[in-house]
Amino acid sequence: MNEMTLIAATQAGLAEEMRRDTRVWCLGEDLARGGVFGQYAGFLEEFGPKRVVSTPISEAMIMSAGLGAALAGTRPVVEMRIADFTLCAMDELVNQVAKVRYMFGGQARAPMVIRMPHGLARFSAAQHSQSLEAWLVHIPGLVVLAPATAADCKGLMKAAIRSDDPVILFEPRSIWASTGEVPGGDDVTPIGVARIARRGDDVTLVSWSMTVPLALAAAESAAREGISVEVVDLRSLWPWDKEAVLASVARTRRAVIAHEAVKIAGFGAEIAATIGEELAGTLVAPVVRVGAPRIPVPYAPLLEDAYRVTSEKILAGLRQVARGRSAAHDDRSSATT
Amino acid sequence: MNEMTLIAATQAGLAEEMRRDTRVWCLGEDLARGGVFGQYAGFLEEFGPKRVVSTPISEAMIMSAGLGAALAGTRPVVEMRIADFTLCAMDELVNQVAKVRYMFGGQARAPMVIRMPHGLARFSAAQHSQSLEAWLVHIPGLVVLAPATAADCKGLMKAAIRSDDPVILFEPRSIWASTGEVPGGDDVTPIGVARIARRGDDVTLVSWSMTVPLALAAAESAAREGISVEVVDLRSLWPWDKEAVLASVARTRRAVIAHEAVKIAGFGAEIAATIGEELAGTLVAPVVRVGAPRIPVPYAPLLEDAYRVTSEKILAGLRQVARGRSAAHDDRSSATT
Amino acid sequence: MSVAQTNTRVALGLELLRSMIRIRSFEEAARSVHAKGEIPGVLHLSIGQEAMPAGVCANLRLTDTIASTHRGHGHCIAKGAGPAAMMAELFGRLDGTCRGKGGSMHIADFAVGMLGANGVVGGGIGIAVGAAQAARLLGDGRVSACFFGDGAVNRGPFLEGLNWARIYDLPVLFVCEDNGFAAFTRPTETTGGPGAPARARSIGIPTFEVDGNDAMAVHDAAAEALEQCRRGKGPAFLYALTYRIDGHTIADRTPYRSAEEVQLRRADDPIERLRATLAEQGVEAAALMRIAVEAEHEMQAAIAFARASPIPGVHEALSDVQDAGAPS
Amino acid sequence: MSVAQTNTRVALGLELLRSMIRIRSFEEAARSVHAKGEIPGVLHLSIGQEAMPAGVCANLRLTDTIASTHRGHGHCIAKGAGPAAMMAELFGRLDGTCRGKGGSMHIADFAVGMLGANGVVGGGIGIAVGAAQAARLLGDGRVSACFFGDGAVNRGPFLEGLNWARIYDLPVLFVCEDNGFAAFTRPTETTGGPGAPARARSIGIPTFEVDGNDAMAVHDAAAEALEQCRRGKGPAFLYALTYRIDGHTIADRTPYRSAEEVQLRRADDPIERLRATLAEQGVEAAALMRIAVEAEHEMQAAIAFARASPIPGVHEALSDVQDAGAPS
Numbered sequence A, B: 001m002n003e004m005t006l007i008a009a010t011q012a013g014l015a016e017e018m019r020r021d022t023r024v025w026c027l028g029e030d031l032a033r034g035g036v037f038g039q040y041a042g043f044l045e046e047f048g049p050k051r052v053v054s055t056p057i058s059e060a061m062i063m064s065a066g067l068g069a070a071l072a073g074t075r076p077v078v079e080m081r082i083a084d085f086t087l088c089a090m091d092e093l094v095n096q097v098a099k100v101r102y103m104f105g106g107q108a109r110a111p112m113v114i115r116m117p118h119g120l121a122r123f124s125a126a127q128h129s130q131s132l133e134a135w136l137v138h139i140p141g142l143v144v145l146a147p148a149t150a151a152d153c154k155g156l157m158k159a160a161i162r163s164d165d166p167v168i169l170f171e172p173r174s175i176w177a178s179t180g181e182v183p184g185g186d187d188v189t190p191i192g193v194a195r196i197a198r199r200g201d202d203v204t205l206v207s208w209s210m211t212v213p214l215a216l217a218a219a220e221s222a223a224r225e226g227i228s229v230e231v232v233d234l235r236s237l238w239p240w241d242k243e244a245v246l247a248s249v250a251r252t253r254r255a256v257i258a259h260e261a262v263k264i265a266g267f268g269a270e271i272a273a274t275i276g277e278e279l280a281g282t283l284v285a286p287v288v289r290v291g292a293p294r295i296p297v298p299y300a301p302l303l304e305d306a307y308r309v310t311s312e313k314i315l316a317g318l319r320q321v322a323r324g325r326s327a328a329h330d331d332r333s334s335a336t337t
Numbered sequence C, D: 001m002s003v004a005q006t007n008t009r010v011a012l013g014l015e016l017l018r019s020m021i022r023i024r025s026f027e028e029a030a031r032s033v034h035a036k037g038e039i040p041g042v043l044h045l046s047i048g049q050e051a052m053p054a055g056v057c058a059n060l061r062l063t064d065t066i067a068s069t070h071r072g073h074g075h076c077i078a079k080g081a082g083p084a085a086m087m088a089e090l091f092g093r094l095d096g097t098c099r100g101k102g103g104s105m106h107i108a109d110f111a112v113g114m115l116g117a118n119g120v121v122g123g124g125i126g127i128a129v130g131a132a133q134a135a136r137l138l139g140d141g142r143v144s145a146c147f148f149g150d151g152a153v154n155r156g157p158f159l160e161g162l163n164w165a166r167i168y169d170l171p172v173l174f175v176c177e178d179n180g181f182a183a184f185t186r187p188t189e190t191t192g193g194p195g196a197p198a199r200a201r202s203i204g205i206p207t208f209e210v211d212g213n214d215a216m217a218v219h220d221a222a223a224e225a226l227e228q229c230r231r232g233k234g235p236a237f238l239y240a241l242t243y244r245i246d247g248h249t250i251a252d253r254t255p256y257r258s259a260e261e262v263q264l265r266r267a268d269d270p271i272e273r274l275r276a277t278l279a280e281q282g283v284e285a286a287a288l289m290r291i292a293v294e295a296e297h298e299m300q301a302a303i304a305f306a307r308a309s310p311i312p313g314v315h316e317a318l319s320d321v322q323d324a325g326a327p328s
Ligand SMILES: Cc1ncc(C[n+]2csc(CCOP(=O)(O)OP(=O)(O)O)c2C)c(N)n1
Pocket: B029, B057, B059, B081, B085, B088, C069, C070, C071, C119, C120, C121, C148, C149, C150, C151, C152, C179, C181, C182, C183, C244, C248
């Protein structure tokens, strides 16, 4: 085990994969200068300019050149700089990358990783702060990952690169500088498997990416109020670990879902709807979704706080479901529903 | 009342608004030739080339020139040809159009209509058949409409043009050729108000756009099986008529949501989650979502049918919720939940 | 020209003629079965434009790659795909190149380096550019070619792709087929300035302009351009004027142009032109006729093959989506 | 030059100098309060590039419009926005031009035709083009100008926007500020061929190239270009070389360039150049000094204003989203 920052863990994961497989290469703006966040530092020196390609500001081409190169036998890692700029490459991602395998009847594969640091950071306002994971979960053909820990930043980077599917890697930019334990070896985090970040009995709290630490903090506070919270770090959004979530909720019979993205039509809706479908009669309180209000991200810190999902807001959600109905009441009603 | 096709109704709505307000103009590919589906026939002749602008194949510019022109005092109607091509203008739509008013602190307005004929039509395969309404509902700043009838195709076109918000108008391409009654006067369909397309008591069936006729057909079949279905044509997806849906479901205590889009992370999830939040304890069966499987749209007709939401699939959903639990059982259990 | 040279040219001419005739026959066959309702989707025909794929692809190896457009039958055949599997694809059958999932607009044959037709105007540009970049990375000597229409030159990917190929000196040939129309609109209405070749030159890409209905000329220009690519000089650009004899789609009755115009352009048929040249050069009428007859037989066989091919079962709809998280 | 002409030139020079000095003072003031932690977000400074906004905007009327970039303070001030409201915006205050919702990257002042900075490279191009199209439709005689950096010329909207302006002959001036860098990367590494002006010419747009650190030259070229726009000749393109003295953002310590390079370029300061010219032309040192002092006072007042301005209440976060379906 090594203690390292999340950003260093992603970097280590990518570097190890590039050493392992010479077909892996990366492309994006400013990569020859180590990348805008420094996460490619030393790559040019180690892997050379053919495998560490500093590109023009041409997001559409970054994505589609990546695709063409994937179709022609390489395994590109496509750097989008921040998730918002993917909007400039959406046709290439959704109409091309996601669909080639299917559209061409299985002749083609697009083994690509698309890196998208996402979410709020340093008061960056409306065009540099978005979380659009719900969009990409909706798109057939894509795998969608959203790690929250150093170990998973590394382990899911490796899994993404080894996958033959196009994989979207949402990266938790705002917590990149935090640290965590990373296994020393060639540890690959399995795709589609959630991580139980904290055990608990009263409420299941589902979260991912930068919201996981907030969820854990909220769980901690809730514990002090006598609410025992199980925190599920989803890690993979598609495929998502329905079994783990449902098993937990089946036990706790209360669920909160928390994500930084806008709540309306966010991925939390899919999870809430699924819990409703599978466990409707057994819940003792309605599922609560905690997400941003449906507003663009504002600049001023206090306004940003109105947008921001915080551990307090999550805690409020936990209290709401915990309060909802008393256990005794639940036990009676559940017998008949 | 006039009987007219849905496409003629949209055309009439647009033409009337262009006559009423000279600041309204439209831009898109092939408009000078009447548009690719003929829905601008005669416009060039009536309104001239400054107000009926045939553009290059430059979707990004169609969207952002529309935005610039809206900011500078006109009211553009932006033709995207089909919704799929909006992917080529997603940055312009989501990072710019949707956000200008907020980002600039209310100084600016973007009174634009963005026309997006969407969904399946004539075996057009993966890149010409998508329904992405869930995406745009998720984006703050946008109004999202999806009419299903001739009257609403006209009435919501008019409402969209008169709105000072940027309005996404999803148009039901596959049923454009069908006909319906259209009021003769200057009838504007209110934004945010659902239409009860059929009254019923046992199940609430929520739908919109091209899926509404299928929903009505399914309701008809269900009626023959003794299931009385209330069909809610949502018409507006954002804002959506939560009150109407919840009022209906509160009465029927059973809900099915049907849309052509992919079910996973579709807008149906938001509705199902909301019903769960608001009416959890009162439902007698889990909400059922009917949507496409998470696959790109295939070409071959039988394969397309696997993707396609049909009245049979909706009927199956209706049966499932109706069967779910017996009314007697429900009545007992609801007393305690 | 020496006799040997003349013979080589005649052999090349015959090769190009065969390629063009096979494309034409394929599309006419497709049109005829479409009229009978046997092809469910829409077709974009390239009748009149066959010199372009024939001339360019004659210079490509099997391992070289191409990216195509919505009007991709010709590129597909010229690159070496079999008409039977292609026809089955148009029919939406299991033996189609895409197992019935793509149809005409997504026809593709990766086995011959045809990386797909594309439903998005300009969508193939980045794919070809990326394939060239992969070739460079892998050092395998492949080049790629990218076909697109006059309409694509006003879309962002045109600029981004050309610039990209230039700065990395990628071995890619951009082929602009100006067929007089983008859907219902003429390029002159939507393309500012001197046009596509000037744009390519402004990005530093050597540009070749050629009569797009002269298959030999197309071939020769493409040969020279691709030679540069193969020699590591980076991208090249080929621009050709041709004419879309049919409508934009098979349903388009072209009210926006006169019958006279079409008549006039039809007289400049690239197949007839090459046939005449070869006849002048002494190729026997029988030999020329044989090519047409063989093509006709090949396409009838393709139709028979397509008709006999199984309709994909509904379960096929769920396959080949993705490994992780596939629908079930 | 006649005496009258000389006087006019001197007056213009003083106007441009004042504009540049105000921009410089604003950014230096912003930098100083940013260092104290009073500005929450990131800043992109345009120090060294002031001749561009000053020279171009001196030719624009209040009703004319401009679209800007992430590096937009200079454009904003030169177009007539007040530094106090701008500074308040950087502070995230209620009296900010965007009521604290935009910050530096979305600074805008619609009252003076400044249609916004933009967080997306190339994002302003279409906005300016569309504004010009609206002006044409409304027949109100407005022109628009569009600022963008060397990095934007490799994005799709550059091609699409230039082509669009050309085919509709829109009154828009494209202004490419080549400041030597796109973030950490030099234009030579990412821009193929002869560069932006050649690209504009290939689209048929008349192009002006000018020393971007010579405010009078920028002014004169813009005057000529905008004159063409106003006379209905359609778009024009202005390209200028300048230099980004500061880092890409205020946090960028520019390890990718040498201190010598910066030193060298700093010697070519556009403000010092114009100051020297004016001194040569007989403008008194005191008059020149007064401009600087006034600007300094103006910016200190702007800081005081910003500090005193209320922090927007949390409820403000929910306003100005949309009319229908606004959050509550
Ligand atoms: C991005 C995009 N916009 C619009 C369309 C609709 N469309 C299909 S083909 C076509 C015309 C293309 O013209 P051109 O590039 O000249 O090719 P051609 O059809 O002449 O072969 C259009 C507008 C599309 N497929 N993709």
